[in-house]
Amino acid sequence: MWLHVDPRSAVPVYQQVVEGVKAAVARGVLKPGDKLPSVRELAMELTINHNTVAKAYQELERLHVIEVIRGRGTFIAAEPVPADRDHRMRELKHAMVRWIVEAHHMQMDEEALLELFRTVLQEWRNGREHE
Amino acid sequence: MWLHVDPRSAVPVYQQVVEGVKAAVARGVLKPGDKLPSVRELAMELTINHNTVAKAYQELERLHVIEVIRGRGTFIAAEPVPADRDHRMRELKHAMVRWIVEAHHMQMDEEALLELFRTVLQEWRNGREHE
DNA sequence: CATGTGTACTAGTTATCATAGTACACACAG
DNA sequence: CTGTGTGTACTATGATAACTAGTACACATG
Numbered sequence: 001m002w003l004h005v006d007p008r009s010a011v012p013v014y015q016q017v018v019e020g021v022k023a024a025v026a027r028g029v030l031k032p033g034d035k036l037p038s039v040r041e042l043a044m045e046l047t048i049n050h051n052t053v054a055k056a057y058q059e060l061e062r063l064h065v066i067e068v069i070r071g072r073g074t075f076i077a078a079e080p081v082p083a084d085r086d087h088r089m090r091e092l093k094h095a096m097v098r099w100i101v102e103a104h105h106m107q108m109d110e111e112a113l114l115e116l117f118r119t120v121l122q123e124w125r126n127g128r129e130h131e
Numbered sequence: 132m133w134l135h136v137d138p139r140s141a142v143p144v145y146q147q148v149v150e151g152v153k154a155a156v157a158r159g160v161l162k163p164g165d166k167l168p169s170v171r172e173l174a175m176e177l178t179i180n181h182n183t184v185a186k187a188y189q190e191l192e193r194l195h196v197i198e199v200i201r202g203r204g205t206f207i208a209a210e211p212v213p214a215d216r217d218h219r220m221r222e223l224k225h226a227m228v229r230w231i232v233e234a235h236h237m238q239m240d241e242e243a244l245l246e247l248f249r250t251v252l253q254e255w256r257n258g259r260e261h262e
Numbered sequence: 263c264a265t266g267t268g269t270a271c272t273a274g275t276t277a278t279c280a281t282a283g284t285a286c287a288c289a290c291a292g
Numbered sequence: 293c294t295g296t297g298t299g300t301a302c303t304a305t306g307a308t309a310a311c312t313a314g315t316a317c318a319c320a321t322g
Contacts, residue, residue, distance in 0.1 A: 012310060019229065026235040038267060049312050054268070065236065071267045071320030088237055095230055096251040098150070099223060104157035105196065106219055110252060117248055120227045121241060143279060169298060180281050185300070202289030202298045 002029045005046050013048055017056035022065060025076060027128050036066065036074045133160045136177045144179055148187035153196060156207060158259050167197065167205045 003020040005013055024030040036042070039057060043050035057074055060066045067077045103113040134151045136144055155161045167173070170188060174181035188205055191197045198208045234244045 007311095014310080019232070022236055023228075023232045026232040039269090040266090051269095051313085052311065054270095055310090057268080063236070068268065069320085070269080070318070073267060085237060088233065092230060092233065092237075092247070093251055095226065096248055097154075097255060099226065100252065100255050101150070101154050101157040102219065102223060105153055105194070106216060106223075110256075114248065114252065116224070117227055118245065120224050121231060121245065124228060124231050125241070138280095145279080170300090171297090182282085182300095183280060186279095188299080199299065200289085201287070201300080204298060 001045065003042075003046070005048065007048070013046075014052050014056040014059065017042075017046075017053060018059050018063075021056075021060055022063075025065060030076050032076050032078045034076045036076070038073060132176065134173075134177070136179065138179070144177075145183050145187040145190070148173075148177075148184060149190050149194075152187070152191055153194075156196060161207050163207050163209045165207045167207070169204060 002024045003017065005016050005020070007013060009016065021030065021036070030036075036057075037045065039050045039053040043053045046053075057066065057068060061068050061074075064077055066074050068074045099113065099117075100110065103110070108116075133155045134148065136147050136151070138144060140147065152161065152167070161167075167188075168176065170181045170184040174184045177184075188197065188199065192199050192205075195208055195214060197205050199205045231241070231244065234241070239247075
């Protein structure tokens with residue numbers, strides 16, 4: 001299965017589902033048109049409530065990652081339209097600043113941080129090839 | 132003031148204080164030995180409860196960012212010893228992966244993402260010089 | 263009609279965050 | 293010693309979010 005959930009994590013379960021699906025799409029595990037499990041199926045598989053899955057699906061639909069068709073099921077959306085691009089860009093920059101601050105408190109050089117990012121990016125690329 | 136707090140934000144107020152202090156230290160606005168406002172002073176200034184400030188201070192002490200001396204006050208710690216380096220490194224990497232995925236859903240090229248990070252790093256360096 | 267979809271609703275539990283008020287232990291200047 | 297300023301501890305209360313459980317409804321399809 002391309003989805004794992006940790007009920008003891010601090011991050012909400014529905015959000016873990018959202019991120020899991022987004023990651024699977026980004027990796028190419030899920031492609032446009034692919035059918036997702038029904039809310040009840042996925043809930044059974046992850047041993048969580050079907051309402052929690054439904055909440056995740058609604059969030060994913062809001063993000064234009066999936067398309068929901070009542071009575072038929074949910075599918076990966078054709079084109080991931082970036083709706084609120086500016087807003088997400090600001091958040092991305094903000095996150096990067098947090099990395100810099102965090103790295104500083106880990107006594108990590110800024111150059112080392114940049115190198116780390118390159119490494120993570122490379123590892124992600126490799127992991128993508130293996131699927 | 133080097134600290135701002137948004138009570139309507141989704142991120143907890145005490146955590147905003149924690150991040151604010153860490154950022155100020157990283158920028159050099161606060162230096163080792165500097166005295167922080169008392170919990171009641173800062174609470175008054177930010178119009179929040181003094182218990183909330185106390186919670187933030189306790190978290191900062193746990194992170195070895197500040198030193199607390201009962202009856203005297205709180206001070207920026209001498210050397211920011213990275214205690215749980217491995218754990219924080221894993222979290223940092225995890226955060227980077229999340230944003231790689233996010234960038235993909237924004238239809239942003241990986242090279243563009245790397246370039247953006249270089250830009251943010253440069254901007255942060257400039258902002259630091261001005262203080 | 264029967265089945266499988268997503269959706270909507272109520273109810274209840276648990277946990278976190280924040281406030282408010284009070285009290286205590288310690289350091290230090292007077 | 294006393295008064296004041298520290299951080300800390302405690303109880304109580306309210307607000308909100310996340311999750312579970314159960315039930316019911318509307319729609320698509322065979």
